[in-house]
Amino acid sequence: MVCFRLSLMPGSGLVSLCLVLGAVSAYALELNLMNSEKATCLYAKWQMNFTIRYETTNNKYKTVTISGLGNATYNGSTCGDDQNGPKIEVQFGSGFSWTVNFTKEVSTYSIENISFSYDTHDNTTFPDAKEKGVFTVHYPVAFRIPLDDIFRCNAILTLQENMVVQHYWDVHVQAYVQNGTVSTKEFLCDKDKTTTMVPIVPTSLPSPTTTPTPKEKPEIGSYSVNNSNGTCLLATMGLQLNMTHDKVASVVNINPNTTDFTGSCHSQTALLRLNSSNIKYLDFVFAVKNENRFYLKEVNVSMYLDNGSVFSTANNNLSYWDAPLGSSYMCNKEQTVSVSGAFQINTFGLRVQPFSVIEGKYSTAQECSLDDDTILIPIIVGAGLSGLIIVIVIAYLIGRRKSYAGYQTL
Numbered sequence: 001m002v003c004f005r006l007s008l009m010p011g012s013g014l015v016s017l018c019l020v021l022g023a024v025s026a027y028a029l030e031l032n033l034m035n036s037e038k039a040t041c042l043y044a045k046w047q048m049n050f051t052i053r054y055e056t057t058n059n060k061y062k063t064v065t066i067s068g069l070g071n072a073t074y075n076g077s078t079c080g081d082d083q084n085g086p087k088i089e090v091q092f093g094s095g096f097s098w099t100v101n102f103t104k105e106v107s108t109y110s111i112e113n114i115s116f117s118y119d120t121h122d123n124t125t126f127p128d129a130k131e132k133g134v135f136t137v138h139y140p141v142a143f144r145i146p147l148d149d150i151f152r153c154n155a156i157l158t159l160q161e162n163m164v165v166q167h168y169w170d171v172h173v174q175a176y177v178q179n180g181t182v183s184t185k186e187f188l189c190d191k192d193k194t195t196t197m198v199p200i201v202p203t204s205l206p207s208p209t210t211t212p213t214p215k216e217k218p219e220i221g222s223y224s225v226n227n228s229n230g231t232c233l234l235a236t237m238g239l240q241l242n243m244t245h246d247k248v249a250s251v252v253n254i255n256p257n258t259t260d261f262t263g264s265c266h267s268q269t270a271l272l273r274l275n276s277s278n279i280k281y282l283d284f285v286f287a288v289k290n291e292n293r294f295y296l297k298e299v300n301v302s303m304y305l306d307n308g309s310v311f312s313t314a315n316n317n318l319s320y321w322d323a324p325l326g327s328s329y330m331c332n333k334e335q336t337v338s339v340s341g342a343f344q345i346n347t348f349g350l351r352v353q354p355f356s357v358i359e360g361k362y363s364t365a366q367e368c369s370l371d372d373d374t375i376l377i378p379i380i381v382g383a384g385l386s387g388l389i390i391v392i393v394i395a396y397l398i399g400r401r402k403s404y405a406g407y408q409t410l
Contacts, residue, residue, distance in 0.1 A: 028170060029069060031088060033079050039180030041079035042086050043150070044173040048098070051262045051273075052118060053163040056128040063262050064125055065227055066096060066118075085112070086175045095119025095134065102175035108144045109176050111151070115139075116164060137161040145187045150174040153189035155316050156269060156285055158300065165273065167264055191298075191316045220349040221256020223272060224360075225263035231360035232265035234328070235272055235284070238348035241301075245311045245342065252303075254279070269297075270354035279303045285316070286354035288325065294355050296320040299339045315339045321352055323366040328353035331368035 033042040049067035056062055069092045076089035076099075086102045099115045117136040120129040139159045145151045151173050159166040171189075174182055218238040225233035239254040254274065263272040267288075274282040285298035298316040305311055320337050323329035330351045337345040353362050 029072065029090070031074060031077065033077060033086070035079050037180075040177045040182060041180075042077075042088070042102075042175050043177055043182045044088060046168055046171040046173065047266075048166065048168045049264050050096075050116060050118075050167075051165040051264060053260075053262065054120060054126060055130045057130050058128070059130070061260075062128070065225075065262075065264050066093060066125070067227065067264065067266075069093075094122040094124065104147070104176055105144075107147050109147055110145070111141045111143045111173070111175075113138060113140045113142075114159065114166070116166060118164075137164045139166070146185075147176055148178060148183055149185050149187035150183045151189070152186045153192055155189065155191035155298070156271065157189065157191070158271075158273075158281070158283065160281060165262055167271065169269065191314070216253070217348050218253035219256055221254070221259065223256075223261040223274070225261075225265055225270070225272060227265050231357050233263055233270050233272055233286075233352075233354045234357055234360075234362055235352045235354075237350040237352070239274075239282075240346040240348070241282075241303075242344045242346065243311055243342055245305060245309065250305065252278070254282075265354070270294075272354070280310075284352075286321075286352075288355065291325075293322060293324055294329075295322040296337070296352075299337065299345070301339070301343065311343075313340045313343045321350075326356045326363055328362045328365045329368070330365035333368070335368060 028045060028047045030045040031043070032040055035041045048069070049065060051063060051065045053061055053063045069090070072090050072092040074089065075091060076087065078084070078087050080086040080102070085104060088100045090098045092098075095118060097115075097117045101112045103110045103112045115136060115138050117134055118125075119134045120126040121132050121134075139161050143151075151171065153171040154169065157168040157171070159168075177183070218240045220236060220238040223235040223237075224231050241252040241254065243250055243252075254276070259274050259276045259279070261272065261274050263270070265271075269288075270286045272284045272286075274284075280302040281300065282303070283298070283300040284296060285300070286294055287297040288294055296318055298314070298318060300314040302310060302312040318337070318339070321329045321331075328351055331347065332349055335347045335350060337347065339345065350368075351362060351365060356363065
């Protein structure tokens with residue numbers, strides 16, 4: 001027996017269904033598989049979307065984001081048996097399918113691999129695709145979880161294979177439910193862990209590092225993300241990446257003319273991803289806080305260095321570029337985003353709006369404190385008055401000393 005429940009986004013209530021999903025697009029998928037004894041054997045709840053880059057008939061490339069999963073079905077999902085492990089299969093849209101397979105060991109189970117298929121014969125989604133056919137990408141995961149735990153990851157997980165980028169968030173899954181009861185013990189993904197790194201104070205002088213050659217300011221580029229409603233994210237910025245790898249420091253200016261960009265937009269999060277020949281991905285993840293402001297919450301980067309090695313780092317606990325929803329954030333002067341001790345981003349001519357974009361244009365900007373020159377006026381005036389007062393006091397004291405020197409005691 002296969003039953004599942006679809007949860008609307010927060011505040012919208014619940015819709016319970018079996019075997020058929022309602023035709024609503026803004027759902028978090030929730031699957032509850034039951035065995036022949038009507039006991040839960042697999043439980044999963046998650047959200048996902050897919051960004052596909054394809055070649056058009058005029059030899060250019062387009063990007064489309066698939067996020068409407070309201071018409072999904074679960075045909076082929078199974079709890080598994082002695083020969084085959086559990087499997088979740090989801091079908092949605094026109095020719096889209098998604099499969100995840102699980103395997104079991106003595107005390108752990110694994111999310112073994114994920115497959116995603118799309119059909120470019122769908123003229124609504126791919127109206128000008130150069131190649132028509134069914135394409136499938138496979139992503140090996142092999143992620144191990146204790147057998148009695150439920151895996152949880154609220155942060156955005158990104159998988160990229162060929163020209164498909166997959167995003168997952170609010171993930172809860174237990175593939176081998178024990179005794180029909182979903183576990184309350186959670187196994188967290190790395191991005192959800194909040195372990196604080198305590199800085200280590202060296203007792204001896206550190207080894208010298210190679211100082212990078214200073215570079216000119218990077219060229220300012222314009223980036224955007226579209227969904228079914230049009231442009232949903234805007235970003236304009238010059239980016240300079242500063243990294244230290246194996247005690248060697250380097251600086252890379254991003255060239256917007258040779259940089260591709262994709263992303264996705266949701267009610268509480270938004271993603272801008274940049275990639276080029278030497279940047280596998282550079283993710284800017286924005287989030288909503290207190291229901292009325294947005295900020296840069298997360299940066300993930302993986303790039304190829306000149307020596308052939310790969311530099312990767314991530315931080316999902318940032319707090320930059322804070323501004324009210326319905327406005328944009330702007331900082332014309334150079335600003336530094338410190339992602340880790342080994343990676344910082346310098347921005348130039350920055351302006352971003354990841355939510356509430358209207359007609360593809362920026363809304364009124366909230367300027368950063370570096371751009372706010374009004375505070376300099378009272379500082380300058382105050383400093384000038386203080387200096388003038390000091391000069392007057394000194395002149396007064398000198399005058400009194402001279403006047404006293406003109407009289408002799410009788």
